[in-house]
Amino acid sequence: MTGPDWLTLSIMLPLFGAVAAFILPRAAAGLGLATVAATTLCVLMMADRVAAFGAVTVPLGGWGAPLGIELRADGLSVAMLALTGMVGLLVSVSAIDAFAGDRTARQRHYFWPLWLLLLSGLNGVYLGTDLFNLYVMIEIIALAAVGLTVLGGTREALRAGLDYVYASILGALLFLLGVGLIYLQLGRLDFAGVIAAPPSAAMTAALAVMFVGLALKTALFPLHVWLPAAHANAAAPASALLSGLVVKGALYIVLRLAGYMPALTEDILTLIGLMGAGAVIWGGIQALRADRLKLLVAWSTVAQIGLIFVALARAGERGLSDSWKAAALLILAHGIAKAAMFLAAGRIKDEVGHDRIRDLDRSPIRPTLAQVTFALAAINLIGLPPSLGFIGKWQLMEGAMMAGYWHWVAITMIGTLFSVAYFSRVLAGFLRFDRVRGGPLAEHHGWSGADAAPLILAGAAVLLGLAAGPIIAFIDLGAGGAMP
Amino acid sequence: MTPDLIYGAAGLAVFGIGLWGAIALQDRMRRLLGLKLCSVGAGFVLIVGAWREPPAAPDPVPHALVITGIVVMLSATAAALALIRRLHDLEAADDRA
Amino acid sequence: MSEPLFLFDLLLALAVVAIAAAALLVRDAFAMIVLFVVFGLLSALAWVRLAAPDVALAEAAIGTGLTGALLLKTLHHLRARGMAGWEPGAAAPRPVPRAVASLNAGLTLAVVAGLGVAILGSPLRVTGLEIAVAEAMPLSGVDNPVTAVLLNFRAYDTLMEVVVLLAAIIVVWQVERGADAAPAPSLGPIWQGFARLTLPAAAIVGVYLLWAGAEAPGGAFQGGAMLAAIGLMLLLTGLYRPHPDHRATARLLFVLGTVAFAAVALLVAGAGRASFEYPQGHAKTLILLIEGLVTISIAVTLTALFHGREPAALKGELRHDP
Numbered sequence: 001m002t003g004p005d006w007l008t009l010s011i012m013l014p015l016f017g018a019v020a021a022f023i024l025p026r027a028a029a030g031l032g033l034a035t036v037a038a039t040t041l042c043v044l045m046m047a048d049r050v051a052a053f054g055a056v057t058v059p060l061g062g063w064g065a066p067l068g069i070e071l072r073a074d075g076l077s078v079a080m081l082a083l084t085g086m087v088g089l090l091v092s093v094s095a096i097d098a099f100a101g102d103r104t105a106r107q108r109h110y111f112w113p114l115w116l117l118l119l120s121g122l123n124g125v126y127l128g129t130d131l132f133n134l135y136v137m138i139e140i141i142a143l144a145a146v147g148l149t150v151l152g153g154t155r156e157a158l159r160a161g162l163d164y165v166y167a168s169i170l171g172a173l174l175f176l177l178g179v180g181l182i183y184l185q186l187g188r189l190d191f192a193g194v195i196a197a198p199p200s201a202a203m204t205a206a207l208a209v210m211f212v213g214l215a216l217k218t219a220l221f222p223l224h225v226w227l228p229a230a231h232a233n234a235a236a237p238a239s240a241l242l243s244g245l246v247v248k249g250a251l252y253i254v255l256r257l258a259g260y261m262p263a264l265t266e267d268i269l270t271l272i273g274l275m276g277a278g279a280v281i282w283g284g285i286q287a288l289r290a291d292r293l294k295l296l297v298a299w300s301t302v303a304q305i306g307l308i309f310v311a312l313a314r315a316g317e318r319g320l321s322d323s324w325k326a327a328a329l330l331i332l333a334h335g336i337a338k339a340a341m342f343l344a345a346g347r348i349k350d351e352v353g354h355d356r357i358r359d360l361d362r363s364p365i366r367p368t369l370a371q372v373t374f375a376l377a378a379i380n381l382i383g384l385p386p387s388l389g390f391i392g393k394w395q396l397m398e399g400a401m402m403a404g405y406w407h408w409v410a411i412t413m414i415g416t417l418f419s420v421a422y423f424s425r426v427l428a429g430f431l432r433f434d435r436v437r438g439g440p441l442a443e444h445h446g447w448s449g450a451d452a453a454p455l456i457l458a459g460a461a462v463l464l465g466l467a468a469g470p471i472i473a474f475i476d477l478g479a480g481g482a483m484p
Numbered sequence: 485m486t487p488d489l490i491y492g493a494a495g496l497a498v499f500g501i502g503l504w505g506a507i508a509l510q511d512r513m514r515r516l517l518g519l520k521l522c523s524v525g526a527g528f529v530l531i532v533g534a535w536r537e538p539p540a541a542p543d544p545v546p547h548a549l550v551i552t553g554i555v556v557m558l559s560a561t562a563a564a565l566a567l568i569r570r571l572h573d574l575e576a577a578d579d580r581a
Numbered sequence: 582m583s584e585p586l587f588l589f590d591l592l593l594a595l596a597v598v599a600i601a602a603a604a605l606l607v608r609d610a611f612a613m614i615v616l617f618v619v620f621g622l623l624s625a626l627a628w629v630r631l632a633a634p635d636v637a638l639a640e641a642a643i644g645t646g647l648t649g650a651l652l653l654k655t656l657h658h659l660r661a662r663g664m665a666g667w668e669p670g671a672a673a674p675r676p677v678p679r680a681v682a683s684l685n686a687g688l689t690l691a692v693v694a695g696l697g698v699a700i701l702g703s704p705l706r707v708t709g710l711e712i713a714v715a716e717a718m719p720l721s722g723v724d725n726p727v728t729a730v731l732l733n734f735r736a737y738d739t740l741m742e743v744v745v746l747l748a749a750i751i752v753v754w755q756v757e758r759g760a761d762a763a764p765a766p767s768l769g770p771i772w773q774g775f776a777r778l779t780l781p782a783a784a785i786v787g788v789y790l791l792w793a794g795a796e797a798p799g800g801a802f803q804g805g806a807m808l809a810a811i812g813l814m815l816l817l818t819g820l821y822r823p824h825p826d827h828r829a830t831a832r833l834l835f836v837l838g839t840v841a842f843a844a845v846a847l848l849v850a851g852a853g854r855a856s857f858e859y860p861q862g863h864a865k866t867l868i869l870l871i872e873g874l875v876t877i878s879i880a881v882t883l884t885a886l887f888h889g890r891e892p893a894a895l896k897g898e899l900r901h902d903p
Contacts, residue, residue: 008856012843015744019836022751023829060737062858067713069737110755117748124741132549136741139556143563143748147755150567155578158571158756165564166515170506172560173522176553177499180529181700183546187533187709205699209692487590491627493697494594498601498624500693505605508685513655514605517617520648521601524624527640534709535631542632543709544726548735550636551727551802552742554644555879559749561648562886565655566753569889576662 006046007058007071010081010123013039018116025109029096032112036092039119040085047078047474055478065190071127072191074478076328079471080126080252083332086460087244087339088119090453094343095237097450098350107151107235114151115241118144125249131179131189134253135172138217142168145246148238149230160229167216167226171250174213181206191256207257208268214257217250220309221279224302228286231298236346239294240454243301244339248331251308255327258312273313277411279306284418288425293345293355296422297338304334304381307415311396314408323399328475329392329468336461337380337389343454344373350450361429369451371430376458378423383416388461391468488535495528512568516561523557590630597623614652621645635727635800642806643883650813650887722864728800732868736857740842743875746882747839757890801872805879812884823892831885831892838878842871 017035021028049056055074064070073081092115099108121140128134146168150161179189185202186193197203212223219227231243283303290296308330314323347370349355352363380389393412400408464471498521505518527550534546600623604616621644625637714726714734721729731739815821823831845867850856859867 005850005856008847008850012847015839015843019747019840022747023832023836059855060857061733061735062855063717063734067710067717067734069735106758110751113751114748114755117744117751120744130738132552133735133738133741136552136556136738136745139560139745140741140748143560143745143752146563146567147748147752150756153756155571155574158567158574162512162564162567162571165560165567166506166519169519169560169564170503170522173519173526176523176526177529179549180526180533180546181696183530183549183709184533184700187543201699205696209696487630490590490594491631492700494597494627496693496697497598500689501598501601501605503692504686504689507689508682509605513610513652514613517613517652518605520617520644521605521620524601524621524640524644527636528624528627531628531631531633531636534633536711538632541711541726543711544714544730545710545735547633547636547727548730549738550633551639551731552738554636554639555742555802556745558643558648558651558883559745559886562651563749563752563756565651566756566889569655569658570756572659572662 004045005058006042006049007056007073007127008060010039010042010046011071011120011127013042014116014120014123018113018120021112021116028109028112029099032116033092033096035116036085036088036119039123040089043078043081043085043123046073047082049073050075050078050477051474065129066188066193069128069130069133070190072129073127075475076252076255077126078477079328079332079475080248081123083248083335084119084122084126084245087335087457088115088241090457091237091240091244091339091343094240094450094453098235098237098346106153110147111151111235111237114144114147118148118241118246122245122249126252129191131182131191131194132176135176135179138172138175138249138253139169141246141249142172142217145242148241149234151235151238152233154233156229157233160226160233163226164230167219167223171213171216174216175210176213178206178208178210178213181209210257211254211272214250214254215275218247218254219302219305220275221282221302221306222275224279224283224305227302228295228298231301231342232292232294236343236349239298239346240339240342243298243342244335247301247305248335251305251331254312255324255331258324269313273310273408273411276306276309276311276313279303279309280411280415280418284415284422287418287422290422291356291358293348293357293360293426294342296357296426297341297345300381300419300422301334301338303415303418304330304338307393307396307412308334310408310411311392314396314400314403314405323396325472325475326392326395326399329388329395329472332471333380333388333392333461333464336457336464337377337387340373340454340457340461341377341381343450344370344377344458347450347454348374357425357429360426369455373451373454373458375427375430376455376462378419378427380458380461382419382423386462386465388464388468388471391465486537488532491528492532495525495532497525498522498528499525501525512571513565516564516568520557520561523553527553590627593623593627593630597627610656614649614656617652618645618649621649635725635803638803639806642803642810647806647809647813647883647887654887654889720864722859722868725800728868731800732872733859733864736842736846739875740839740846743838743842743878746879747835750835750882750885753886753889754891801876802879805876805883808876808880809883809887812880813887816884816888823888825892828892831881834881835878835885838871838875841874845871 014035017031021031024031046056050073055072058071059065059068060071061068095111095115098104099111118141121137121144124137125134125141128137146161146165149164150157181202182194183189185200185206186197216223231239234242280303283299283306287296287299287303290299308327311323311327311330345355348360348367351365351367351370352360380387383389383393393416397409397412400412502518502521502525505521506515509515509518530546530550534543536542597620600616600620604613604620607613607616622641625641625645628637628640714730717734718726718729721733723729723732846857849859849867854860
């Protein structure tokens, strides 16, 4: 290892930033934004290193696995880190605007330390190669995310936050039990040891327990019940972080472990795929029924996570690589687009004064930019070309068709139809602002960082589809050591 | 029957009891207690994994992991209890209104 | 394995399981907490039987003692504010149907049984990492293997564990800030006298545990817990009353351990060394430095977690957003 240790820095910088923002609440916003920017710079340096040399490994303490803990950055890790950095930076920009003013001083003082701790935890997950360390990291993420959920302090937010705590801790403890069972079998917890392990009933049991815990944390149907309330009741920047980034932490671990599950049978994979299919359908139905904009967006998260699991189930079945990449692409696309959509929904709610879908087109105020952002994000989530979401879905369907898995193709199509239907409920209203009788339309409040940031995010998600080739190639970098 | 088998089974049972409590009970503090039982159960599994037939010394790594796990669980418990207290206050205020 | 010890193990394991179930099922909330404390202490005893005295100490002090204190404090708070939302009957907006309850129980039973069968059906474990630890011990800078794992081999984990504690106090302060002052639980004057007598002794034990951690069982977390117990006594007896002016100092003490640990981890890197890699010959000094500062942070943070609410905020900050 030569040169600065970008891996450790990308975990430690947000940590120092969180501490600074906690000690100096008045300067929290400035410190926070600077920290996120610096951390993203670290990730870019790391990306450069990975592009040049393939996977980079740092043996913390110089011991090396399995005695010590190693950090490892390969293409997939860096892609997730870059997603976190990009979304984080733009959400931070809009958070400065969203939490400006005296009324939200309390929220501002606590948003930054919590968000920076969250960033540290997420980066730690993407670089971690040790199962127990991942447990500690997901607990940091859980606590910070709960703090962000209840930032508003309303009764609904606190109730949702408490349910979230229970789900989150239980998920982490199931993961911990799996870690214990694996140690019982292998006597080590590093990824390399888990890959090399011979398949056995006990390994399958341990991995299954861990999978259930992670499914609970990432809200896979039918373990999703905590998510809609938590994501819908949080403040807009917090919702964007929760839906765009936090659920991806557990998803990423599933994606990593999916490659290490040699003992998985067709039946188990079908079960996982069916859970995903259930999420696609149930999430779609609930999104159609939702009466509030943020609730609709939250339910669409449940549906789209289901689709990612359909891709994952396919990944295990055959050849891994295509569907595995499809899952990774869908994670990236969803992370960017969903963060943009929650920010846009928050802006619409701010400007119009409410987010009841039925009455949105009766408002005299027209939040044009937020509507454009919402539409761009919807293009991604529905999967229209040329967006990143389209490429992900295309990869998934192509692989499924070639393998003759027509039922998974059908599920993907059904999910797409659902998303067209529920997003149309919102988009159709955007096009008809003529229902206000008497009086001219009021103008929206004008440009601000809070409008620009989600617009950039949503636009990036659409345009990144054009760069899908290089992205897929990058995700593959250094995968040799991690994938069997 | 060596101690590791006995306590391993007990640990799994405690985890199961905690799991049941966390998903089946309604009372907020009891659900939290269920989660705490789960963490002790997982601790049992790790410590059993460290045990060696005497006179061999046990494996210190799982011991360290469990100590870490205990502190982590206390942190989560404290946060959850703060939420429970605050929520109770808000609900009590609503009832009075 | 001698017969009486086998019998002891069996009875202890049965007691642990039975009391765990009883704690969840007992109707009275106070009894629930008492049963939980008994459960925790018996578990710690079982861990002593499994040759894990350090862990038993941590579980007794932190997992049982402090958790029990937190539960009691919360119960006190809920009872002081009326019982709504607390007693089993009143708490449930809709009682769980019997079918769902038995389904849950059946499901849990199936999961646990499945795990048991799967584990017993597989070849029993290989050796763990004890050989690797034994080989690396001379280089670790400490004599207690558990301390070596916590503060050297897996120091990264331990740093993150301190961060979890920091995250917890930030969440607690955020959640309870603006809550009007609750009637703090307090002890009578007799207890005050008792506390005055025992506090110095407890402080000495805490410092000793910290020092002893380098060789014998003990260490930062147990030492921190012991010092936190002193903090609890100070709060309960009213010998110390948190004041808004102390908030800045408290924040500094919360983050002290994290900052020192992370700074050392980064600063030792370079000249061919990775982060967290202590230079030859300086390991013991650095570990004692980190341990000392982390202990202070742990003790203060644990005490603050027990106190809960951020010391009464300034008037302008008291209002909650609607």
